[in-house]
Amino acid sequence: VGWILSILDELQLSPPPPVAVLPLGTGNDLARTLNWGGGYTDEPVSKILCHVEDGTIVQLDRWNLQVERNPDLPQDELEDGARKLPLSVFNNYFSLGFDAHVTLEFHESREANPEKFNSRFRNKMFYAGAAFTDFLQRSSRDLSKHVKVVCDGTDLTPKIQELKFQCIVFLNIPRYCAGTMPWGNPGDHRDFEPQRHDDGYIEVIGFTMASLAALQVGGHGERLHQCREVTLLTYKSIPMQVDGEPCRLAPSLIRISLRNQANMVQKSKRRTSMPLLNDPHSIPDRLRIRVNRINLQEYEGLHYDKEKLREASIPLGIIVVRGDCDLETCRMYIDRLQEDLQSVTSTTQRVHYQDQESSFPRVLSVQRLSPRWCFLDATSADRFYRIDRSQEHLHFVTEISQDEIFILDPELVMSQQGNFGGVECLSLPSSLPRISDRWNPAVRKRMLSDSGLGKISPHYEVPDKQKDASQTHMLQ
Numbered sequence: 001v002g003w004i005l006s007i008l009d010e011l012q013l014s015p016p017p018p019v020a021v022l023p024l025g026t027g028n029d030l031a032r033t034l035n036w037g038g039g040y041t042d043e044p045v046s047k048i049l050c051h052v053e054d055g056t057i058v059q060l061d062r063w064n065l066q067v068e069r070n071p072d073l074p075q076d077e078l079e080d081g082a083r084k085l086p087l088s089v090f091n092n093y094f095s096l097g098f099d100a101h102v103t104l105e106f107h108e109s110r111e112a113n114p115e116k117f118n119s120r121f122r123n124k125m126f127y128a129g130a131a132f133t134d135f136l137q138r139s140s141r142d143l144s145k146h147v148k149v150v151c152d153g154t155d156l157t158p159k160i161q162e163l164k165f166q167c168i169v170f171l172n173i174p175r176y177c178a179g180t181m182p183w184g185n186p187g188d189h190r191d192f193e194p195q196r197h198d199d200g201y202i203e204v205i206g207f208t209m210a211s212l213a214a215l216q217v218g219g220h221g222e223r224l225h226q227c228r229e230v231t232l233l234t235y236k237s238i239p240m241q242v243d244g245e246p247c248r249l250a251p252s253l254i255r256i257s258l259r260n261q262a263n264m265v266q267k268s269k270r271r272t273s274m275p276l277l278n279d280p281h282s283i284p285d286r287l288r289i290r291v292n293r294i295n296l297q298e299y300e301g302l303h304y305d306k307e308k309l310r311e312a313s314i315p316l317g318i319i320v321v322r323g324d325c326d327l328e329t330c331r332m333y334i335d336r337l338q339e340d341l342q343s344v345t346s347t348t349q350r351v352h353y354q355d356q357e358s359s360f361p362r363v364l365s366v367q368r369l370s371p372r373w374c375f376l377d378a379t380s381a382d383r384f385y386r387i388d389r390s391q392e393h394l395h396f397v398t399e400i401s402q403d404e405i406f407i408l409d410p411e412l413v414m415s416q417q418g419n420f421g422g423v424e425c426l427s428l429p430s431s432l433p434r435i436s437d438r439w440n441p442a443v444r445k446r447m448l449s450d451s452g453l454g455k456i457s458p459h460y461e462v463p464d465k466q467k468d469a470s471q472t473h474m475l476q
Helices: 002-011 029-033 045-054 098-112 120-137 157-163 209-217 296-302 306-312 327-345 389-394 464-469
Strands: 056-069 093-097 147-151 167-171 202-207 222-227 229-234 238-242 245-249 252-266 286-295 314-322 362-365 374-377 404-409 425-428 446-448 455-457
Touching (some): 002 252, 093 098, 098 167, 098 245, 157 202, 202 209, 286 306, 296 306, 296 404, 314 327, 327 374, 327 389
Antiparallel strands (some): 056 252, 093 167, 093 238, 167 202, 202 222, 238 245, 314 455, 362 425, 374 404, 446 455
16 A cells, blocks of 8 residues: 555646555554455455445545664764665554564565465464564563654653653554554543544554553553654664564664645445435334354355355344444344343253244254354345454445344354254254244244344243143244
């Protein structure tokens, strides 16, 4: 992306064309910021182009990096290292210290053995291993002793030395390090504003090893400043990285200043794809939707055969949601449905569904949903495809569903005996009823709507005839 934006600078087009991002890298932080997700899965290119066409044009600040040798050090005291940074402009972030050292190790290893770095998963595993090794070796423990940072005339060096930061980040976008949010939400902190990528300010953040680790569980770094200009002096060779491009820079004077703004395409929630939302009066108050579960093996083998994949799916239950519900909210109710199912199976041997649609036997796994489950779009003309979790807030339920939702559970494995993962299964003589069918009063569920969003709470009634015949219960 940076290379494309630099070429557009050279062409001096007026107005410059907007640029959309397809997340094919390892971290994909800019793609996450612009709602394009953390990685490409298998979405049809035609659908991506439709999202590009419907997207919103937003501004992205771009920052100059001017490098010269440190004037405070005589020539004979300058250490070995690069004399310039890999890039002279950054769009995402510029950093020095621990994270740059890990990135540099990754870069050097990939240059030496490119065949070992041919997947996003392997790349992330290497990053994790290199970070752990650096953590033990404390390679950046003395960073604060060898830098001077001045932001809009304010010298931050005393605070950096006091807190002994091992990493300093100059942040332009909210996302960093594969989706974390190092600036966090300042909330009521009057000294700082929420982070933006179009306000002409850059955020300066310091990290100790503890706060770097906390990033992965929702933490943030120490907020130091929001400024328009930065002067950075280094007094030894220090690892640095510019938008993921690392080097070990010799002692230098670096000036950061605003360059320009680029036009970018941000993925938007496509209300035009949901006809019901074009007319507020036609939005249904509630949608009753069947949830079906698919394992990874069957998905990979059958996702181009929609009918066979439907037949292979495992009913999970029924949810009731608002007519304008998005997938992020829908996820909460599917998780609640799973919890309800777990509570049912703790007291019953078998759970049956009544159905008039098909006659082939099916089984329902009581195995818990994996935290990595994702929604499948079943409305594409030719096949199913996965929806990135970071984009769920952009999709309405009705975009991927008419009367049923399909979800992919990568940890659900079916054995030859019809059980899943060694867990007892619940028999289903057939699939669930159509949405338009009336429920049998003997197996009706109660709807709870404490928050205004419908939720089905299991309610069981066992006819007297069945009590004597078997221990089978009816699940609604």
